[in-house]
Amino acid sequence: METRQPKKMIPSMILEILRTHTDENHTMDQKEILDILNQEFDPPLDRKTVRRNIEYLVDMGIPVSYTETPRSNGTTVWTDFYLAREFTESELRLLIDGLLFSNHLPYKRCLELIEKLESLSSEHFKSHVKHIKTIPDNEINNKQIFYTIEILDEAISDEKQVTFHYVNYGTDKKPHPKLGKDGKPLDYIINPYQMAAKDGKYYLICNYDDYDEISNYRIDRITDIKILDKKRKPFSKLKDSNGERFNLADYMKTHINMYSTGDTRVRFMIVPRMVTDIIDIFGKDVRFEEETKDYVTVSALVTEGAMLQFAKAYSPDVVILEPQRMVDEMKDWAKKVKKIYG
Known part of the structure; x- marks a missing residue:
């Protein structure tokens, strides 16, 4: 035979x-x-x-x-x-959980990636993905996200500019490109520096070429991306860089919620039960300056927009003390809220 x-x-x-x-x-x-x-x-x-x-x-x-x-x-x-496997079962489960509860990938695409992760182990590995579903099922319409990430990675490595269109959602629940004065989709010309994941979403940390500030853009809202031949603007030339190279760890510490406004030293008061939340959100670089049974005073370097949004979301358990301009802005907001609900 x-x-x-x-x-x-x-x-x-x-x-x-x-x-x-x-x-x-x-x-x-x-x-x-x-x-x-x-x-x-x-x-x-x-x-x-x-x-x-x-x-x-x-x-x-x-x-x-x-x-x-x-x-x-x-x-x-x-x-x-x-x-012998490169990943342990616990490591694979951690990666799979991260995919399942991400907000920037369609659920079907998550399952495709999970199958690839499962293939890195034996037939005995069970992730039980059939019994897990993201709730709500936030499937985005942008099918180009992996291509966009690939192009951005190439542009960042080659220190090149990119151009793209940027979409927002309308009341029809569909994405619409931001338009220029001519009524056509606006061409963004961007100097890309880094990509980062925050709260289940991918962001491009970059500079809009017409200005000298840092900007953040949701990668799942980027479409029609292209690499340009022009070299990107060095990060050290931006207003908020202090002449230094980009440091992702430092940037993420101060830019909670990915607001791209400038950093400010903010003093605020919280209720004691929020100490753990403050460390989770702001990191261990915050300073706790005063503590009583009723309140704790905190000092943190953070973007103004993010801090204002944080204080509004957790009011009255969070009260801004300094700087005064932010205190005044919170007072104006409180008056508007009172008027609306009064």
């Missing part, structure tokens, strides 16, 4: 068996591997063939793990074979 598979395929077939059926908690011995191989070979292979080809995989640098037991005759027995 003829061999159904050429013997030169044996190493790749063993590797596929280990990839599909094994992990650190599920191992195989030579006989189990041989039984699967012999479904494709006639005359059948023997255990020495399995051992020899596994040794070949190990010599090639393939991460095949095994237990080596010495015999009394000086030889060794290899058992408990499994393919």
